[in-house]
Amino acid sequence: MAKLTFNGGIHPFDGKEMSKNIPIKAVNPTRDLVYPLSQSIGAPSKPIVSKGDYVLVGQKIAEADGFVSSPLYSSVSGTVKAIEERLTVSGKKEMSIVISNDGLYTESWAWEVKPYESMDNSEIIERIREAGIVGLGGAGFPTHVKLSVKEPQKIDYCIINGAECEPYLTSDYRKMIEAPEKIIEGLKIYLKLFPYSLGIIAIEDNKEDCIKVFKALTKEEPRIIVKALKTKYPQGSERHLIYAVTGREINSKLLPLDVGCIVNNIDTVISVRDAIFEGTPLLYRIITLTGNSIRNPRNYKVRIGTSFLDLVEENGGFKQEPKKIISGGPMMGIPLFNLDVPVTKTSSALLCMTDDDVMEMEPSECINCGRCVQACPERLMPKQLSDFGEHGNSEGFLHYHGLECVECGCCSFVCPAKRPLAQVIKSMRKMELAKKKR
Amino acid sequence: MSDLLNVSSNPHIRSKTTTSSLMFSVIVALLPATGYGIFHFGLKAFYIIALAVFTAVCSEKLFCIITKRKSTIGDFSAIVTGLLLGLNLPVSVPLWIPVLGSFFAIVVVKMLFGGLGQNFMNPALGARCFLVISFASIMTDFSIDGVSSATPLQAMRAGDSVNLLDMLKGNTLGTIGETSALALLIGAVLLIILNVIDVSIPLTYIGTFVVFMGIFGGKGFDAIFLTQHVLGGGLILGAFFMATDYVTRPITFAGRIIYGIILGLLTGIFRVFGPSGEGVSYAIILSNLLVPLIEKVTVPTFFGKRGTKNA
Numbered sequence: 001m002a003k004l005t006f007n008g009g010i011h012p013f014d015g016k017e018m019s020k021n022i023p024i025k026a027v028n029p030t031r032d033l034v035y036p037l038s039q040s041i042g043a044p045s046k047p048i049v050s051k052g053d054y055v056l057v058g059q060k061i062a063e064a065d066g067f068v069s070s071p072l073y074s075s076v077s078g079t080v081k082a083i084e085e086r087l088t089v090s091g092k093k094e095m096s097i098v099i100s101n102d103g104l105y106t107e108s109w110a111w112e113v114k115p116y117e118s119m120d121n122s123e124i125i126e127r128i129r130e131a132g133i134v135g136l137g138g139a140g141f142p143t144h145v146k147l148s149v150k151e152p153q154k155i156d157y158c159i160i161n162g163a164e165c166e167p168y169l170t171s172d173y174r175k176m177i178e179a180p181e182k183i184i185e186g187l188k189i190y191l192k193l194f195p196y197s198l199g200i201i202a203i204e205d206n207k208e209d210c211i212k213v214f215k216a217l218t219k220e221e222p223r224i225i226v227k228a229l230k231t232k233y234p235q236g237s238e239r240h241l242i243y244a245v246t247g248r249e250i251n252s253k254l255l256p257l258d259v260g261c262i263v264n265n266i267d268t269v270i271s272v273r274d275a276i277f278e279g280t281p282l283l284y285r286i287i288t289l290t291g292n293s294i295r296n297p298r299n300y301k302v303r304i305g306t307s308f309l310d311l312v313e314e315n316g317g318f319k320q321e322p323k324k325i326i327s328g329g330p331m332m333g334i335p336l337f338n339l340d341v342p343v344t345k346t347s348s349a350l351l352c353m354t355d356d357d358v359m360e361m362e363p364s365e366c367i368n369c370g371r372c373v374q375a376c377p378e379r380l381m382p383k384q385l386s387d388f389g390e391h392g393n394s395e396g397f398l399h400y401h402g403l404e405c406v407e408c409g410c411c412s413f414v415c416p417a418k419r420p421l422a423q424v425i426k427s428m429r430k431m432e433l434a435k436k437k438r
Numbered sequence: 439m440s441d442l443l444n445v446s447s448n449p450h451i452r453s454k455t456t457t458s459s460l461m462f463s464v465i466v467a468l469l470p471a472t473g474y475g476i477f478h479f480g481l482k483a484f485y486i487i488a489l490a491v492f493t494a495v496c497s498e499k500l501f502c503i504i505t506k507r508k509s510t511i512g513d514f515s516a517i518v519t520g521l522l523l524g525l526n527l528p529v530s531v532p533l534w535i536p537v538l539g540s541f542f543a544i545v546v547v548k549m550l551f552g553g554l555g556q557n558f559m560n561p562a563l564g565a566r567c568f569l570v571i572s573f574a575s576i577m578t579d580f581s582i583d584g585v586s587s588a589t590p591l592q593a594m595r596a597g598d599s600v601n602l603l604d605m606l607k608g609n610t611l612g613t614i615g616e617t618s619a620l621a622l623l624i625g626a627v628l629l630i631i632l633n634v635i636d637v638s639i640p641l642t643y644i645g646t647f648v649v650f651m652g653i654f655g656g657k658g659f660d661a662i663f664l665t666q667h668v669l670g671g672g673l674i675l676g677a678f679f680m681a682t683d684y685v686t687r688p689i690t691f692a693g694r695i696i697y698g699i700i701l702g703l704l705t706g707i708f709r710v711f712g713p714s715g716e717g718v719s720y721a722i723i724l725s726n727l728l729v730p731l732i733e734k735v736t737v738p739t740f741f742g743k744r745g746t747k748n749a
Contacts, residue, residue, distance in 0.1 A: 091445070240741075249742040249744055322443065324443060324446075330448075331449045331451070335446060336443060351450075358449075358451075364457055364510075365553060367554055370689040379738040380738075413449050413451065416457045417457050422447070
């Protein structure tokens with residue numbers, strides 16, 4: 001049963017102390033807002049505004065294109081300046097809607113709010129879809145798709161992922177401290193959708209105060225339990241979270257619902273709650289601005305579409321010249337070569353580092369120490385997989401289950417020879433997945 | 439400043455452990471045994487070890503220069519090889535033995551196969567076995583200053599008794615580094631605490647060996663007899679410092695257990711049925727050859743393989 005942890009994994013320096021104790025602050029954009037049309041897994045959204053249109057806060061600017069797709073909303077009021085290719089976090093230029101902010105923040109939405117108990121399940125899911133909510137932990141899988149389960153009675157657990165195992169990130173922590181009741185309200189919506197399920201709020205034990213708060217708040221809730229997980233990266237990985245709290249294992253071919261689980265990130269649950277309780281679409285993200293070149297590391301409530309540059313300027317610029325800037329955490333985040341890219345639905349942090357460990361390291365020969373095998377939470381053999389990757393040996397790669405890799409980066413982290421194991425495996429995996437699709 | 443920032447694939451942080459830091463830990467862990475060896479066998483032991491280390495480093499450097507490769511001596515692994523070889527030599531050897539041995543270890547066993555990480559056999563042990571086969575009488579002469587007497591294992595074979603405390607302290611005959619079990623164990627504990635090695639191989643190795651000796655050693659499960667065998671010869675040095683050599687042991691956990699068991703069996707067979715009564719070196723290099731096979735059959739079951747729909 002529940003082991004509250006998993007085998008493998010690593011304990012990197014967590015860096016959360018820098019930003020965890022300062023309350024979230026709202027910040028308004030000063031530059032144009034940029035909304036890439038592709039912000040989630042699935043088809044990009046289709047714009048429904050054109051150049052010159054005046055839009056309000058909460059006005060839909062692009063609609064979903066198909067079932068696995070999600071609509072976009074303007075987070076400011078102003079004029080649509082262009083629909084053109086703009087640089088995004090991915091490093092590529094992507095088709096985006098650009099809105100120039102008039103600074104008035106005139107709001108528009110007028111969704112009817114009903115008590116969720118009186119709503120139909122299909123009505124709830126439709127509202128979630130309409131609100132543009134996707135998995136905000138990073139993957140960006142549209143939430144309504146996840147919740148559209150054929151047999152809702154077969155779901156045993158609704159798991160809220162409060163692990164936040166990435167070093168430096170504290171946005172989930174701040175949300176748990178500042179609005180725990182919202183998370184519980186959100187979870188209750190899930191429990192209505194899945195009538196036979198048990199709600200589990202899973203939090204790593206380095207966030208003791210959160211665990212205490214939730215235990216106190218859910219004392220009277222028969223269908224909600226709080227689980228304290230052992231702190232270890234990557235505990236927040238969906239597969240390892242499910243294993244830690246239920247003892248059930250899934251691989252790359254199974255979905256959480258195949259083992260009766262629905263897993264959602266803290267912020268996703270809050271957005272679901274806001275869509276149902278307040279009738280608001282997804283407009284904001286909480287972003288951890290941190291790293292040792294940041295003057296005052298803290299969390300910001302940011303309007304989606306805001307440039308990361310605005311965030312840094314609001315914070316008073318850099319204390320020290322950053323060498324590397326990462327969107328997300330240090331383990332799985334995406335490095336940026338240019339700071340002027342927009343916050344999207346799946347952004348969670350901006351980490352500005354003064355040292356770049358990785359660039360200074362020269363990979364040397366593998367000494368077969370086995371640390372990668374020990375650290376791999378998927379019980380793979382990263383050393384072998386990266387050998388296969390380097391030699392393009394697709395047969396060997398598949399035989400050693402390379403497709404099961406979750407790209408957590410533990411192997412590269414522990415490697416004493418500083419070999420880019422995760423990088424090689426990741427690219428090989430991408431190639432193999434692409435081949436499969438063909 | 440350029441407008442472009444550094445980008446590289448994730449993860450963006452790395453652990454502080456490096457190949458050289460691991461090798462350095464091994465060197466430090468071997469110092470108690472080295473120190474005791476020099477104290478016990480005299481200044482000549484120091485010369486032997488120093489020559490072995492010096493030759494190992496020079497051979498590697500020269501090899502890199504001649505083959506136009508980047509110098510790899512900075513990873514300290516040549517020092518470890520030289521040191522281990524020195525500790526595996528009797529003090530009576532002429533001084534060209536460590537030079538020849540280290541040269542063989544580095545050039546033939548290690549570098550010709552592609553350098554650190556590619557050698558399939560422990561270089562120090564490969565060289566020692568080469569020396570034992572080529573110069574048998576020199577390599578098995580354990581006399582000090584011309585006075586010869588028996589090593590603990592030889593004495594036990596002859597039916598004489600050996601003082602256990604002397605064996606623990608190292609006040610016996612043998613190669614420079616193998617006599618003091620205590621000094622070796624201090625180093626081994628250090629390596630375990632620093633997470634450089636884990637106990638899977640030493641424990642299964644020694645455990646299997648003890649069981650084997652209990653059954654086939656001829657004295658049953660006699661505690662003193664078995665302890666003498668564990669402390670005698672090169673077992674402690676081999677089990678903790680050479681069987682655990684990363685490059686030449688299996689990478690998987692299950693593989694290490696199998697490897698340890700094979701080592702224990704082979705060492706037992708060589709000690710009981712072999713001609714010399716010693717068998718650790720041969721057991722280890724033979725098992726080294728089995729590693730690719732062991733790794734092949736011990737691929738771990740991936741996470742979620744047992745996962746089934748609607749469990």
